[in-house]
Amino acid sequence: MLSENMLFQVATFVSLIGMTLGWRGVMTKYSGFYDLPTAWTQMFWGIIIGMVYATTYYSSLVAPYFKLITTDGAQVPNPGSLLILTVLLSVTVHLLLRRERVRKGGSHPTSGWALGLAIGGMTSMVLIFRFLQTEDTIFSAKILLTIAAIAIITPRCEAMITAHQGFMMLNGRKWGAVLRSTTWRIGLLVMIPYSIVNPFGWIFIGSMMMIVDPKIEDWVWSSIPKPARRRLRRIWASNEREKRAGKSLAEEE
Numbered sequence: 464m465l466s467e468n469m470l471f472q473v474a475t476f477v478s479l480i481g482m483t484l485g486w487r488g489v490m491t492k493y494s495g496f497y498d499l500p501t502a503w504t505q506m507f508w509g510i511i512i513g514m515v516y517a518t519t520y521y522s523s524l525v526a527p528y529f530k531l532i533t534t535d536g537a538q539v540p541n542p543g544s545l546l547i548l549t550v551l552l553s554v555t556v557h558l559l560l561r562r563e564r565v566r567k568g569g570s571h572p573t574s575g576w577a578l579g580l581a582i583g584g585m586t587s588m589v590l591i592f593r594f595l596q597t598e599d600t601i602f603s604a605k606i607l608l609t610i611a612a613i614a615i616i617t618p619r620c621e622a623m624i625t626a627h628q629g630f631m632m633l634n635g636r637k638w639g640a641v642l643r644s645t646t647w648r649i650g651l652l653v654m655i656p657y658s659i660v661n662p663f664g665w666i667f668i669g670s671m672m673m674i675v676d677p678k679i680e681d682w683v684w685s686s687i688p689k690p691a692r693r694r695l696r697r698i699w700a701s702n703e704r705e706k707r708a709g710k711s712l713a714e715e716e
Contacts, residue, residue, distance in 0.1 A: 473601070474592035481614035482584040485622050489576060493683055496691040498570040502577035508559055509581025516552055516582060517589035523548070525590070525656045529597075532660060549648040552582070553628070553641045560629050561637075571629030572682040579625025583618030590617065594659060605662070612658070612665045620651050620668065623675055630682040 490502070527540040556578060559565075565574050590613050598606055624647045631640035651668075658664030687695065 467596070470595045471592055474588045474595065477591060477610055477614040478584050478588035478618070481587055481616075481618045482580050484615060485580045485583075485619045486577075488619075489622075489679055489683060490573065492680075493573075493687060493695070496687050496695050497573045497683070498564075498568040498686075501564050501568065501570050502573050504564075505559060505574040505578040506581040509578040510585055512552070512555060513582035513585025514589075516548070517586040519548060520586065520652060521589055521593055524652065525593070528656045529660075545649060545652060546645075549645045549652065550641075552648060553645045556625055556628055556644065557632070557637065557641050560632055568686075569633060569688070570686045571633040572626045573629075573686040575629030576622045576626040576679075576683065579622035580618050582625070583621030586621065587613045587617040590655065590659075609659055609662065612662075613655070616665065616668055616672070617651075617655065620672065621648075623672070623679065624648060624651070626679065626682050627675075630685060633685060 490497075523544045524540050531540065556575070559578060560571050560575055565571060591610055594609065594613070595601060595606075601607070601610070624644050627647075628640040628644040631637075631643070654664055654668055658668060684692070
């Protein structure tokens with residue numbers, strides 16, 4: 464059994480990898496064409512909010528659920544706590560995404576992606592740390608796969624939810640965005656502990672991610688100003704021509 468200090472370092476390192484993958488998979492494609500300073504500011508707030516959110520989530524919902532399935536007569540987790548927690552987070556996200564610097568640049572989706580990525584990253588860190596505390600070793604296939612699933616899926620799912628909330632806010636559907644994101648967060652928070660116990664749950668979450676994934680580019684694209692969109696299209700077209708020219712030369716040789 465590793466020390467708690469080592470377990471915390473492992474949980475932090477793996478969670479940062481998950482956050483990095485979430486950032487590189489979306490934000491790097493449009494780097495330089497959206498409001499990056501605002502996105503970094505939202506990530507800072509996401510780390511702070513995410514720690515409070517994650518510790519509350521674990522103590523009020525995840526720990527009671529694990530106790531319920533391992534102990535006879537244990538108390539069922541309170542559904543009211545789940546509703547209150549998700550509503551509070553959705554309202555907090557709403558308030559952060561309606562700040563002046565976000566509204567001025569119309570950067571709701573990109574700011575939402577950065578904010579959600581940080582919140583999900585902190586959630587995955589707490590879950591991995593607590594999960595490893597209950598295990599005798601981390602060197603087993605099931606444990607390693609569970610850690611990888613938590614680290615990769617949790618930040619990306621929360622980023623998807625928050626980015627879509629920002630996209631809806633950008634299109635004037637403010638409180639509808641709060642209700643919809645609350646519903647999605649309830650589903651996510653219920654499925655994560657279930658999937659830790661039953662790994663087949665990750666397949667369901669992954670399937671939902673694959674369905675939503677093609678829409679992410681539309682959300683991020685809406686955050687880019689129109690002049691920047693034209694420049695970005697020209698860059699992509701130029702890169703495509705260079706690739707075709709290089710391919711033609713290679714074929715001739």
